Amino acid sequence: MQDIQKSFAGVVALAHASMTVGAGEVHALIGQNGAGKSTMIKVLTGAYRRDGGTITFGGGPVEFTSPLAAQLGGIATIYQEVNLIALRSVAENIFLGREPRKWGLIQWPVMNAEATRLLKELGISLDVTQPLGTFSTAIQQMVALARAVSINARLVIMDEPTSSLNEREVDTLFGVIRGLKDRGVSVIFVSHRLDELYAVCDRITVMRDGRTVYAGNMADISRLQLVEQMLGREIKNEGAQTGFVKSGAGKAGEPLLKAEGIRLGQRLTGASVAVRQGEVVGLAGLLGSGRSELARVIFGADTPDAGEVTLDGKPAHFRTPAEAIRAGLGFCSEDRKAEGIIPELSVRENLTLALLPRLARAGVVDTARQSEIVDRFVAQLGIKTSNPDQPIRELSGGNQQKVLLARWLATDPRLLILDEPTRGIDVGAKAEIQRLIGELARDGLGVLMISSELEELIEGCHEVTVLHDGHSVARLSGDRITEPELLHAMAQGAEAQDIPAPQVRL
């Protein structure tokens, strides 16, 4: 791929980005959120039409007009969220669109046998007649791979395939990838986990701001150089990576909120956490460790099977978020799009959503007060919007996040639960939000922050509770909040004895 250009409504997503992948090579594609990786992939597979540049594949120039054309041309893509059909059987998912037929009718026995054989080659045996949705994400990804193999793909693109896999599953996946490589199939591997890149990739392309900033052998670049390339700045020392300003030790005293022994089905098996006033408490853990679930229980969005939640030492089992909000809680959920913003509504309405009952007299919104509050927060948080009546969907991710923060700050909460508050927003906004969280805590707010970013936990939190498989496994505070300690706690119970070297997740 040479000089690829692509703009969306005037916003440049790709500016002269290039990438070269050799045959039988596992190639890492890396960059921050918004660096243009996904756009690059979508241009390659024909999901987007490029504005300029050339793509050469297998010796000649190619022009894929759709993912289907790319697939027929030998390029298969396995997306972040597995893009298969959960309700259909494993065999069907492998052969969809290319079912073995006789007289126009699908030959089920042939299809099922072939699917079984394909999966066996990848080292998996399972009942291919079962709906795909009944299997784990890892299996579903193997099925996606089997599909790619069966269409004789010469290039397989994997977009963050490991983000929801456990270590053993990752190992299996890598085995399969090496198997593909031996067959001469090339793989483009998009991941944020540097260890994985070093473990499985031969070469690497680093992207930033829609450009290719580095391309070379994996072995020739150190982790630090890699991160520098990605961020576009030198990392001077540990500790300057986030916008947090250490605000000294957390205030001592009785916990503002305490949750103990929370159980919820199989997802929470005895999780506990406590937050004091003026304290930022981090909630760490791998994906699926129950962090968000715990937050939801505390906030009254889910009802736990067992466990004790207290606020100011008094039992506080909220049955609905509305009750929790009245008691002074706020909850910024992880999935901004699905659980945070109301896309069609304006910044003004989004910002005052949780405050509505208090903004009203006899059910009628006091628009004067509403405007006043909106203006205040727009100014205070530096929300960039042309006007408060602008639909929130038109704002950038960072500004949307600020509106959501303001939504809760407007309710003047005592405790704010933030689930991945800086995920998917640009570096500048990220630092601003981090600084804001620190300031809020200094002003006496209790903050429970879920984060997958170690720097954020290390630099921003007075205390970190680590969850594993639905229960609390460690409570670190002060100087004990370090990368090795965190990783050690997060990986507890995992089969691997040797704790992997520190990961940098971006």
Place this chain on the structure above:
Amino acid sequence: MLNTNLTRDPRRARLISLLGQYGVLAAFILLIIFGALRYTGFMSEYNFSTFLRYNAMFGLISLGMCFVIITGGIDLSVGSVVAMSSVVAALLSPYGVIVAVLGAVVAGALVGVINGLIITRLNIQPFIVTLATLLGARGVALLMARNQGGVGIDLNNTALTWLGQGDLLRLPVPGVILLIAFIAGGIALRYSPFGRHALAVGGGEDASKLMGLNVNRVLLGVYVLSGALAGLAGMILAAQLGAGQPTEGLGWELSAIAAVVVGGTLLTGGTGSVWSTLVGALLLGLIFNILNFENGKGIISLSPYWQSVIRGGFLLLVVVIQSRTGRSGKA
């Protein structure tokens, strides 16, 4: 996104799916046994024949609706299409049975083409598109009938009336057509790429696109199928009553949806069964039939108007059971 709500315990999953698949069938059989024991003449050839003759039309549009709903869409136009095609069949009856039948089916399929093209090209929700063609097809039916209440069939065309009123091997011809259509539909859903792709599109439109399915063609296909089957039903209607019926078929689309839902097919798409739909359609008809017999016994006198109340209640019962067994709701 993957459905994590699907139960991971295969035994329980199987039980639930059995209940969903065969619960309605069991109710159907129980109702037949009940009727057979309670009413004389219930199991008569006459009752059987009239029952099938009338309900064949509902069965046919329910079959088309089933395919549409499997893709996650809906087709509100079928009732009007039945009326329109019945008029087309009547108008074409002087030109022979083949022309009349083909004309009715093609007219219906044409509405399907319009539905499908607007839905796929203009990206408008099926509910709105087919709501519009519901009105449009009714208008066309009335226009072709020149605002007459009915358009008589050419009485010389006995072959056409036979399709509505005749028997084949002692079976009512509409019943035979229904059976053939459902066998073909069953095979198509299970064994044809078209059927499987319809299921795939309903299960995940974006994923299907990424896996290279021509989603638009599949969608166009199901609406054409639904239109064509409604056209066939319209032909039967005209043949049965000896005239095209521009004002018939009011609300039939909702009966068809009810039949599909009773058959356990989710309106969200991605799953569905042709056979359960048939049972669903016949079951709703059977309720009316039983009610007639009950009145005939003279012990109680339920007005025929009770039938819709009972049908509505039955629909509620079925969907509630489905939602309790985890088959309905957000998939």
Place this chain on the structure above:
Amino acid sequence: MSGAASSVRPPRSGGGWQTFVSDLKQVRASILILLALLIFNALFTPYFLSVQTLNVNLTQVATIIIVAMGMTLVIATGGVDLSVGSLMAISGVLAPLIFLNAAFANAQWLGITLAFIVPVLVAGAFGVLNGLFVTRLKLQPIVATLVLYIAGRGIAQVITNGQLQSFSTPGFSYIGLGRPFGIPFQVILMLVIVALTYWVVRRTVFGRSVLAVGGNETAAGLSGIPVARVKVAVYAITGLLAGIAGLIVIAINSSSDANQVGQNMELDAIAAVAVGGTLLSGGRAQVLGTLFGALIIQLIRYTLLARGVPDAAALVVKAAIIIVAVALQQRRRRE
């Protein structure tokens, strides 16, 4: 990025009036079409510019608009209500049963008063039932309201055994035939209901909650909005409005026919909402758009009829309008 306040200051909205104007702007396409139709008719349709014509059109469309107001709210939450026509029938058959009842022979005013209140409340109660189907039983709105679409008319028919009830009760018929200041009463009622709905959507917590629930149910719930209660309320309101519409229809006809009252109302109401620019996927409520959408559909039908085009052809045109209107709105949104 800086922490400084954004430099662009919005024009401070001067109260409700500016909001109203900006809402009108959002539906300007509908307004333009309506104006074009009016001008066309004024020029080419004889006797168009008469109070008579205006009243005929407005009386015909009043019930549709009243029901469509409720439908707008339901659709704004991402739902749909197919049962409105059946609920109209129920309310329509109940009213004569009350005011013609011998029990009120000596106190007709009481009978009439009750006939205005009870049927509307009953329809509202059925609306609550719809809402509970949707929220408690977690049925899809189409299926949930299909139940009462089928059963509701049956209930109305069973109540009267399918018989036509004719009456001559001026006190009751005022709701459909009365003309204070020369304006048909139901038109006044319609305007009041439209104004009220507009105000509710724009200014009340409930209105904002409806939009939030339709725009993103999960987010609304996590922000403390009582999602289920909001949903039940919109179906209840739609039921109440259908009840009122049912009364108007029988008052106009001076008779109540369970088979006819409200027939196809669900389609007309949904069409008005769609043409008016409210997305079927929820999250928006163009109250004024629905008003204009219904007026456009009505006026086109009138125009065609006035030019001797049969009613059947008007149906085809109506179909085309729905498609074109929705397609245009979608295109505009995508830009």
